[in-house]
Amino acid sequence: MTEHTRQVYYYPNKMGRIVLQAMEEVISHAGLVAVLNLAHLPHRIEMLPPNNLERVFQFDELSQLLTTVQVLYGSRAGCGLALRTGRVCFKYGLREFGPLVGSTEMGFRLLPLEAKLRVGANLLVEVFNKYSDQQVHVEERGDAFLWHIDRCPVCWQRQATEPVCHLAVGVLQEALYWVSGGKYFNVEETHCIAKGDPRCTILIDKQVIE
Ligand SMILES: [Zn+2]
Numbered sequence: 001m002t003e004h005t006r007q008v009y010y011y012p013n014k015m016g017r018i019v020l021q022a023m024e025e026v027i028s029h030a031g032l033v034a035v036l037n038l039a040h041l042p043h044r045i046e047m048l049p050p051n052n053l054e055r056v057f058q059f060d061e062l063s064q065l066l067t068t069v070q071v072l073y074g075s076r077a078g079c080g081l082a083l084r085t086g087r088v089c090f091k092y093g094l095r096e097f098g099p100l101v102g103s104t105e106m107g108f109r110l111l112p113l114e115a116k117l118r119v120g121a122n123l124l125v126e127v128f129n130k131y132s133d134q135q136v137h138v139e140e141r142g143d144a145f146l147w148h149i150d151r152c153p154v155c156w157q158r159q160a161t162e163p164v165c166h167l168a169v170g171v172l173q174e175a176l177y178w179v180s181g182g183k184y185f186n187v188e189e190t191h192c193i194a195k196g197d198p199r200c201t202i203l204i205d206k207q208v209i210e
Contacts, residue, residue, distance in 0.1 A: 008058060008060075009059045009134075009151060009156075010056060010057055010058055010059065010133050011057040011059070011132045011134070012052070012053040012055050013051065013052050013053070013054050013055075013056050013057055014049075014051055014097075015057065015093070016056075016061065016062070017048050017049045017050070017057075018089050018092045018093055019065070019089055020032070020044060020049070021092060022091075022092055023035070023085045025085075026081055026084045026085045027069070027081055027085075032045075033045055034072060035065060035072060036065075038071065038072060039064045039067075039068040041065070059133070059134075059153035059156040059157075060156060060157065062153045063153060063154065063156035063157055063158055066154060066166075066167060067158060069085075070082075080166075083166045083167070085167055085170060086167040086169060086170020086172075086173070086174070088174075089167070090171045090174035090175050090178070093127070093171070094178065097131070100127070101123050101126050101127055101130075108120075108179065113180060113183075114206055116179050117179060117180070117206065119179075120175060120178075120179035121145060124136075133153075134149065134152065135149070136148065136149050136150065137150065143205065143206050143207060144203050144206060146202070146204075147204060148199050148201050149168060149200040149202070152165060152193055152200045154168050158194040159194055159195075160192065160194040162192075162195065163192035164192055164194050165189050168189070168202060169188070172187050172202055173185075173187050180208070183208045184208065185204055185205055186204070186207075187204050187205075188202065189201070189203075190203050
C-alpha cells in the first residue's frame with residue numbers, strides 16, 4: 001500500500017447527503033436500504049449525514065456504496081444506476097452549492113456555448129477543490145475538455161479493468177445539460193485510477209450531439 005492510499009480523505013457532509021438522497025431517488029428507498037446493509041453502513045438508514053460543510057464523509061464510504069451497487073445490480077445495470085445517480089447529484093448539488101460559488105450571478109445565458117462550458121467547468125472545479133478533498137483540474141485540448149480527477153472518491157481503493165467512475169460521468173452529463181440549456185455531449189471516462197492510471201480523466205467533446 002502506498003503513502004497515497006493510506007491517507008483518509010473526506011467529502012463534506014452535505015455532499016455525502018446529496019449522494020445518498022440521489023441514490024435513493026434512483027434505486028428507491030428499499031434499494032438504498034439493501035445497498036447500505038450490504039455495504040456495512042446500516043447506521044445510514046436512519047441517519048443521513050447532516051446538511052453542513054464539515055468534512056466527515058469518508059471517500060471509503062462513497063466508494064463502498066458504489067461498489068455495492070455494482071455487486072447488487074450487476075455491473076451493467078449498476079453502471080446505468082450510478083450514471084443516473086450522478087445526474088441527480090448535480091441537480092441537488094446545484095441547489096446547495098450553486099449559491100456558494102455564485103452560479104446564479106453569472107451572465108451565463110449571454111455567453112457563447114464554448115465559453116459557457118469553460119465557465120461552468122471552472123465553477124464545478126471550485127466546488128470540489130474548495131469544499132472537499134477531491135482534487136480536480138480541467139485541461140482544454142482543441143475540440144475537447146479533459147476533466148482530470150487527481151484524487152477521486154468514486155473509485156477510492158477500487159481495482160478494475162475498466163473505468164468505474166460512472167457517478168462522476170453522470171454529474172458532468174447533467175452539468176453540461178444545465179450549462180448548455182438542454183444539449184447533449186459525448187462524455188467518456190478514458191482513464192481511471194482503479195485500473196492503474198495516475199488519475200481519472202473524463203473526456204468531454206465540445207461538439208454538441210445533434
Ligand atoms: Zn475515479
